[in-house]
Amino acid sequence: MERQFDAVLTLMDSAQVFHFQNINGVYAAAVGGRVLTDRDDDPFARDYFDDERDYSHLLDACGEFEIARRALLMLPGLRVLNQPPWEALIQFILSANNNVKRIRTLVNDLCRHYGEEFEYDGVKLYGFPSPDTLSKLDEEKLRQNVTCGYRAKYLIGTAKMIKDGFPLDFLRFRPHEEARKMLMTLPGVGGKVADCVLLFGLRHASSFPVDVWVERLMENWFHISSSREKMRLEAIRILGSECGLIQQALFHAARTGLIDIENKG
DNA sequence: AGCCAGGCTGACG
């Protein structure tokens, strides 16, 4: 039962999730209170890996966005994950103003210190700490164990709000922009982080995160040198209801140099 | 050495 998705690209290199490991050629992590590998074929796994979705028609949605078509063609095995919302939220609070390598370090340190321990093929795996666990941490100790700097108070503050009843999972069923505004009331969650949580955790495929790479790409290829917010709305308008899936190809191609973001050669 | 990284917050126009 081979999947058509590229496990290395999606789980290791795409910066949607940061705690997967290569264990003797199997890609594994603790997800949703269990061990999950790219070989699993149960309902949870199929949902997480977005197996049911048809990605082939995304090319048709690119419209005037020629560079998006190119990015998609270069990355046929890239999938957008359906992560547990809390896991996406924590990872992308840590992502703010950090590079991918360092995000991976922070996420793994957080899980190793405070998450539940699992094992796969003799290797220990760690899940994400619960909101309850995180909300009780001392900020100084957290910063000692996980060198996340000023983000420590965001993690703890957000965990407290979740524990106090913030309806995180429910936002999956609310309209995109309403869910986005709600997320932005959490400490450490601005527009960009909210968009990533919507896309990777809350199944809002119409979410279009604009980070520094996508911003540069849109400036140079569309001469839209405006705010990230305007870029976001413009991308949604052009690319439509699954623009987030296209965004992942654009982001990865831009960040890794697969496409040249500097000049429109 | 110094700029940059999947930005956010609060202050100030």
Next chain:
DNA sequence: CGTCAGCATGGC
């Protein structure tokens, strides 16, 4: 509404 300094840390 928009702009902007400050922020922790480490990669390159």
